[in-house]
Amino acid sequence: MPAVAPRSGEAIFSSAERVNAELFTLTYGAIVRQLITDLEEVDEVNKQLDQMGYNIGVRLIDEFLAKSNVSRCVDFKETAEVIAKVGFKMFLGVSATVTNWDAEGTTCSLVLEDNPLVDFVELPDTCQGLHYCNVLNGVVRGALEMVSTCYLMLVLSSCHIIILV
């Protein structure tokens, strides 16, 4: 079987069905608000958001593989690039930048400059410990786990994801 050429995030995104980002943003906001009301503790909310993201990630990887035709990434550098340029782009319509590599090449940050999740959002003082975009972490974690890459992740801020191998 001839190898199929990998498709760019842009090409996949523009050929996919899309919805208004505001509906997405406001729905996410509704979820976070509901979690804060139900769970009360921001740490619990962070955990739940991460869990939701994880659930999404393990399912989303199928669509990612089916549509992108990417072959197995040879190293962590390539993996990070693919997540940033193809993964984020095909689902959220925006790409991330991979930066902050450490000397061993086992840690890096993905920075989303234009994050649709945070439009209209301002956290009150009472929610300062909240990692508003923690769901993205979970998504990346879930998706990577399905293709068996070792990692550990932390969020620094809402648009900043750190991946460690």
Add this chain to the structure above:
Amino acid sequence: MIGVGKIKQYSNVLDKPLSKGKQEVSLSAFAFLFSELVQYNQTQVDNIAELERRLEDAGYSVGARVLELLCHRDKGNRRETRLLGILSFVHSTVWKVLFGKVADSLEKGTEHEDEYMISEKELLVNRFISIPKDMGTFNCGAFVAGIVRGVLDSAGFPAVVTAHFVPVEGQLRPRTTILIKFAEEVLRREARLG
């Protein structure tokens, strides 16, 4: 915390120019998120009515914000004050922004003066959802009903809004009808305004 990166930093969200609303995300991204919303809420309830109520509450908070956003951006800080005006605002403007199309139909209920129905052949949120048999008449459109109630309530038209499946002849999937029942005071006010 928000806005780290090279983007211009604004000290608060109100200083930031309002987006034009043209940005999009993939339908799957929304579907995944919505499915998590439903699944999470399922773990928090013991019956269908409660689940619908929680989805409706989530939708309500979206609706209240949508009204504010659209009045500000599309209507020059004005909002509809008459019953038919606000209904057609929901049916066309709100629907178009949120779901990319005008709703399939807006009708007045035949049996009751205070009832209106917005119908949609394939509601966006129900697109990838099939309801297990044991969940009876549950409709995830409750979320959209909540959005409608949020818009109406915030505009000063309190109403009870519910989502129902209505079978259509010759179609495999039923359509979803959003039933709006206005509060008495709204109709009294309308009658007074003439």
